[in-house]
Amino acid sequence: MASSSGLGKAFKHLDLDGHELPPSPAPSSPSNGRKYALATELVYTESNDQYNASSVPIYQSATFKGGPGQEYDYTRSGNPTRTHLERHLAKIMNANRALVAGSGMGALDVITRVLKPGDEVVTGDDLYGGTNRLLTYLKENNGIIVHHVDTTKLDVVKETITEKTTMVLLETPTNPLIKIVDIAGISTIAHEVSTKIIVAVDNTMLSPYLQNPLDLGADVVYESGTKYLSGHHDVMAGVIGVNDLQLADKFYFMINSTGCGLAPFDSWLLLRGIKTLAVRMEKQQANADAIANFLESHGFKVRYPGLKSHPQYKLHWSQARGAGAVLSFETGSIALSERIVESTKLFGISVSFGCVNSLISMPCRMSHASIDPAVRKERAMPEDIIRLCIGIEDLDDLKDDLSQALVRAGAVKLTDNGFTALSADALEEAGETGRTTQVTDEP
Numbered sequence: 001m002a003s004s005s006g007l008g009k010a011f012k013h014l015d016l017d018g019h020e021l022p023p024s025p026a027p028s029s030p031s032n033g034r035k036y037a038l039a040t041e042l043v044y045t046e047s048n049d050q051y052n053a054s055s056v057p058i059y060q061s062a063t064f065k066g067g068p069g070q071e072y073d074y075t076r077s078g079n080p081t082r083t084h085l086e087r088h089l090a091k092i093m094n095a096n097r098a099l100v101a102g103s104g105m106g107a108l109d110v111i112t113r114v115l116k117p118g119d120e121v122v123t124g125d126d127l128y129g130g131t132n133r134l135l136t137y138l139k140e141n142n143g144i145i146v147h148h149v150d151t152t153k154l155d156v157v158k159e160t161i162t163e164k165t166t167m168v169l170l171e172t173p174t175n176p177l178i179k180i181v182d183i184a185g186i187s188t189i190a191h192e193v194s195t196k197i198i199v200a201v202d203n204t205m206l207s208p209y210l211q212n213p214l215d216l217g218a219d220v221v222y223e224s225g226t227k228y229l230s231g232h233h234d235v236m237a238g239v240i241g242v243n244d245l246q247l248a249d250k251f252y253f254m255i256n257s258t259g260c261g262l263a264p265f266d267s268w269l270l271l272r273g274i275k276t277l278a279v280r281m282e283k284q285q286a287n288a289d290a291i292a293n294f295l296e297s298h299g300f301k302v303r304y305p306g307l308k309s310h311p312q313y314k315l316h317w318s319q320a321r322g323a324g325a326v327l328s329f330e331t332g333s334i335a336l337s338e339r340i341v342e343s344t345k346l347f348g349i350s351v352s353f354g355c356v357n358s359l360i361s362m363p364c365r366m367s368h369a370s371i372d373p374a375v376r377k378e379r380a381m382p383e384d385i386i387r388l389c390i391g392i393e394d395l396d397d398l399k400d401d402l403s404q405a406l407v408r409a410g411a412v413k414l415t416d417n418g419f420t421a422l423s424a425d426a427l428e429e430a431g432e433t434g435r436t437t438q439v440t441d442e443p
């Protein structure tokens with residue numbers, strides 16, 4: 001009888017046949033309860049515990065005493081720390097209701113459980129590897145028809161969405177090719193075909209600090225809280241924001257039924273991380289912008305929406321307030337990319353992004369390795385692509401580390417003015433033969 005929407009009344013849960021729809025929590029005010037600027041709202045979570053604790057308490061309890069009618073009975077169904085987080089998230093995601101799951105993939109699993117055999121999903125051809133894996137599973141085992149198309153092309157999306165479409169699943173910027181997808185444009189196209197089509201947007205690459213898909217016409221926003229929201233590589237979490245309260249009830253039903261709700265301690269960690277989201281993001285994207293320019297000025301083809309050279313620069317800035325801190329670039333050679341990645345000292349070789357420390361990876365070997373190599377080829381995913389996820393470190397330290405790695409790997413040559421990327425031919429040769437420039441251990 002407990003509700004994860006919480007601090008309100010107990011309600012009956014929706015059953016699988018759709019009976020007994022629970023009363024949803026009242027939608028917040030038009031500004032979704034926001035009184036202050038987002039950076040301020042991120043910091044303030046009103047704790048209503050009996051001791052006026054400044055930090056929301058962790059209710060590390062599986063059960064709650066009292067019997068029927070009480071607010072909480074069992075943490076799988078609802079927990080005060082989780083409720084607190086969900087209310088806070090609803091405010092910052094501009095959603096009528098937010099829900100939290102044990103990971104970003106857990107959140108997507110909850111969302112896609114509304115799909116039935118025969119339903120059609122229209123989605124992108126540059127998707128996070130785990131998302132691609134789940135959709136492939138649903139296609140092969142649950143009778144869901146999945147269309148992967150270039151979602152940067154509105155005409156292609158328009159041709160693919162039909163009355164049979166029940167969900168449109170978008171990522172923007174995409175991971176790792178950093179393509180931009182027109183959220184408002186696609187939402188309009190989908191809803192013109194049917195208002196029942198659920199447009200769901202993965203907002204992991206920017207966080208609610210920089211982009212609010214619900215304000216652009218999407219029906220559902222979700223993201224991996226493992227990234228920017230938590231920000232320290234120490235918690236796995238997934239968040240969902242939705243305006244339609246009946247849809248929210250369905251998602252809540254799934255979270256309660258499958259037991260994938262976020263644990264109290266992880267909810268607390270996420271609440272703590274969110275307080276510093278604005279400062280982390282500002283610093284991370286300032287660093288990322290400088291590094292993107294630094295690599296571009298030395299001749300690399302860099303993918304980053306903060307660069308004017310990004311082919312969809314205008315579209316990105318029409319729907320987002322910043323460029324985030326993930327960028328990618330190619331070298332022309334897998335071997336050369338491997339040497340660069342392995343030559344960094346400060347950049348950790350790791351999957352994930354959005355956290356305080358900088359990371360470097362080769363997506364085709366790591367985060368996107370679960371995509372069949374033939375499919376990667378079909379979708380023109382460059383095998384040599386390097387992804388940089390920028391943290392809050394000192395910018396000069398980051399640049400120095402990248403410079404020494406590029407030199408050590410033979411991707412650049414040293415000149416009096418610093419270093420210059422090699423020509424395509426020289427890079428190709430460097431990729432095959434190895435280092436072209438003598439370097440000392442401490443450049």
Ligand SMILES: Cc1ncc(COP(=O)(O)O)c(C=O)c1O
Nearest residue numbers: 103104105128175204224226237
């Ligand atoms: C864009 C994107 N969406 C979703 C996920 C899934 O999140 P999680 O790892 O928290 O399950 C990830 C990364 O894992 C991601 O990069």
Ligand SMILES: N[C@@H](CCSC[C@H](N)C(=O)O)C(=O)O
Nearest residue numbers: 128130351352353366367370
């Ligand atoms: N082994 C994991 C890989 C996680 S990738 C995490 C993150 N989304 C990223 O893009 O780096 C898996 O198979 O899911």
